[in-house]
Amino acid sequence: MVLALVLAALTPGAGGVLVRGEKGTAKTTAVRGLAAVLPGIDVVAGDRFSTDPADAGDVGPDHASLAGAPVERRPVRLVELPVGASEDRLVGSLHLERALAEGVTEFEPGLLARAHRGLLYVDEVNLLHDHLVDLLLDAAATGRATVERDGVSVVHPARFVLVGTMNPEEGELRPQLLDRFALAVDVAAPRDPALRAEVVRRRMAFEADPAAFAAAWAPAERELAARVASARDLVGAVTLPDRMLQAVAHVCAAFDVDGLRADIVTARTAVAHAAWCGRTQVTRADVRAAARLALPHRRRRGPFDEPTLEEDRLDDALDEALGPDDPEPDPEPDGPDGSDGPDGPDGPDGPAGDRADDPADDQADDQAEDQPGDRAPTDSTTEQVEEPESEPGAEPLGENDGETGARTAGGRSAGGAVAGVGETFRARLLQARRGGSGPTGRRSRARSAGGRRVGSRRPLPGSPGSSGAVHLAHTVRAAVPHQVARGRVAGALRLAPADLRVAVTEGREANLVLFCVDASGSMAARRRMEAVKTAILSLLLDAYQRRDTVGLVTFRGSGAEVLLPPTSSVDVAATRLRELPTGGRTPVAEGLLACAEVLRREARRPGARRPLLVVVTDGRATSGADAVPRSRRAAERLRADGVAAFVVDCESGPLRLGLARTLAEHLGAEHVPVDLVDAGVLAGLAGRGTGRAA
Known part of the structure; x- marks a missing residue:
């Protein structure tokens, strides 16, 4: 997980990271810690869109008004997109204060603008509303956000590293959005009591004295940040030999992945991995590490199959492409210093323990097979009785009203044959087919408090939607034609109760x-x-x-x-x-x-x-x-x-x-x-x- 997050940050243009795992596996903690180790970025002071002053093609709506403004350096932002966010909050909307006070149409940037050149994090990304997913897909595909609504027309850059976390038990991700994640990893809690105890020990130490805990780990964090900065500077100097590019294509074809995005992502990730390891040329080890992260979620497989990648099959594909005499892969670092953990062997708590046989790795396949949301187990112990099908018009076989009508003590039917699954x-x-208004869910269309805004209406006294969210743009539009009659010459917009419009939103129930x-x-x-x-x-x-x-x-x-x-x-x-x-x-x-x-x-x-x-x-x-x-x-x-x-x-x-x-x-x-x-x-x-x- 740590390796995938770092590699995605080294090559932002390749895409983002999807972290799948059971509850309580530090998915969110790891993502939130990523921003702290990334190098800062240069921005023009006052630029709401964080455009790059050194890139002539990175131009935002504030560019003209900020000519001559000084350049400042600030940390990379980690912008969190809540699952229940509104469309206005994501893409931006009409500036409420200026519209009401001055009658001016001004665009207020949303989360996509704030995340430009940074990280956009979605926890439980598989629960995100479909209309928000569509907006994310557009931004991820084009690198910019286009807003045509509420009387505003704005196009601004929106290039970010999309990081999503999810629990597979809660449902799968839309294929279009899944493909937009460059890398995907599955995490599971270790079963080794010693490792679990270490997690609890550190958590309790943090709760007892957060400042002292952070200070103890500050040197390791600075070392990691320095390595990330060095690797990012080295990425541009890494070469990808044609032989290794052919190996990437061979591996992607061998695993029958959809499309060519997997080839591009794997190649970019291999380059990033080489830079992370301090090399200036991609090797077999880099291709292998990249394939493990870029291919599992892109494989052509059954809808509920666990996204896994067979290690032996990957090695065979590399042997076919590079030959069996190619040197063995170098050890792939899972942490920032090549050790098994992010702390290194000599962290502030002492040795991390003997991790040569990490039980988390040993348990990976078992964990993948036990995901309860992906596949219903086949009941192999169920008795299967072969019975011929009844001919039309004939009496069905096995009928015995006396036997089948009997009940067990628990109310279950007794008797009869039991088929397998x-x-x-x-x-x-x-x-x-018809829209409803039930509790929020993911099945039928419904009018709901959250979801896609599809229109507005006047609130009716006593109606269920009388207390709905105000539709600002339509309220202002309803008031504008009456400003002269209401005596407005300058100043704030004059509103009347009849101008009020409430938003009509459509979601799923x-x-x-x-x-x-x-x-x-x-x-x-x-x-x-x-x-x-x-x-x-x-x-x-x-x-x-x-x-x-x-x-x-x-x-x-x-x-x-x-x-x-x-x-x-x-x-x-x-x-x-x-x-x-x-x-x-x-x-x-x-x-x-x-x-x-x-x-x-x-x-x-x-x-x-x-x-x-x-x-x-x-x-x-x-x-x-x-x-x-x-x-x-x-x-x-x-x-x-x-x-x-x-x-x-x-x-x-x-x-x-x-x-x-x-x-x-x-x-x-x-x-x-x-x-x-x-x-x-x-x-x-x-x-x-x-x-x-x-």
Whole structure:
């Protein structure tokens, strides 16, 4: 992590650093400490955009007004972008004080301008609102920010090192933003008790006397800052031989990375690593170190696979490019002095300990495999019973109403076959079509207190949005035509209550995702139920990452059962789904009515979320003589209640009756074949122009 942060700072144009890791691994602490060891920068006194006076192409809006101003040196800024920041705060907005007091249109710079030639830090970057991500992508791609809003038109430089930290359990990062990070590292807490004790010891020493602690480590920090400054001066003198450039290209091609940005980033990082090690020519060791940091998050892999890079495969690729007789790689320093830690062997607390066999390195692969947010584990101990699929119109195999209707003491269904679960995938986004106003989340569009500003309106007395944020520009515009009538000649803008406009903002809301799962005999074929469970688990994982509440209702035999009342514990839902047995008839009506009752109860709770019903079935209603009419009436009842719904069609085989599609029509739901729940499959079909309905 420290090495990646330093290398990114040595070559700001290459991109930034993404630090992924579990909670409590000092991600934020390391990032905040980076600014203190970076060399200062020269700026024109009073320049709000921190442009470089030695660079004729680095010109900001204040350039003309500051002609002749003195040049001063100041430290590099670390600008923090909060996840909940507004768009105005990021890109800038109309200067409020001058607009109201003088009626002057003046631009007030935002965080992008403040971060120019510095560091822009986003903690929990994977939770950043999409509209802010779009603005960051534009600035990262062009090196400047363009503001066209609120009567102002400004273009200013915005080149910065983007540093983001995230916990993979909280959801993945958008691919476009992920690719903008030049380097990515995964961090995990060490499992060695001695190292953990040392962390606690130093933390307690800092809390007891912060000044003394900082003074004790000041020499090591000055030494690190001096090495960073020396390496930055040396970067321009480092040469990249064509042989090493060919090795970079060979490694990137061997790992099948997307695009050519990986080649550029790896080459630049190799140059920075050579300068960091005090060399003026890139070697195999530099290419290897750069590839380890630049390639893992760019590899073509499954959506939930851990971004890892096989060391043996990397060495093989280098051998192919450079030959096996090339000298062995030099030791790669993880700290500023080539030692295992950032302090060196003789820090103020004495020897750092024997770290030749660092357990953090030994545990890296295990930690990568245990990330709970990336992949739902396959239940290898689950009994899998091979059952032939029922022919259309025939009685489903395994039906035994007496057995399947029985309950265990805990209320769970007993009997029936239990199918295994396959590997999860990136699920298609299911969202309510109409906008809502639920709690902040990451699924459906909603009018919310935060998010993208989409307009303004007059506040209505007693309306829910009467106390919303003031839309300054529209308020001023509403007042301007009346200034003469109000007697204004000079001075402050004269406002009236009728001028007030409140902002209308659009964000994303969290939903209550209620799964209604058909566990009857017609679903009992092993391959079919395994595919169904895999699809539902993928949707559950998606619900977890989008901050949804989930519930699980199953139906089979002669009734329905609420296996999991709505909860935020997706892990419990996944566990119960894996253990779900199948068999019996198909009481579709009972399942839908049970869902309707759950949704009615939840609607009465304070802060209720908008429901999203996901019915997983093949549509064959076989429980009772009037099973089909009752299922249709139940579906139409839910439709009348305005419940947004999807029907995941699990019917398979050459002869299909289309009953799930008919159920979707009565439910007013979108019909989704189970194989199109996989977003990758859906994208592939769209790319080939198959025209298959979803």
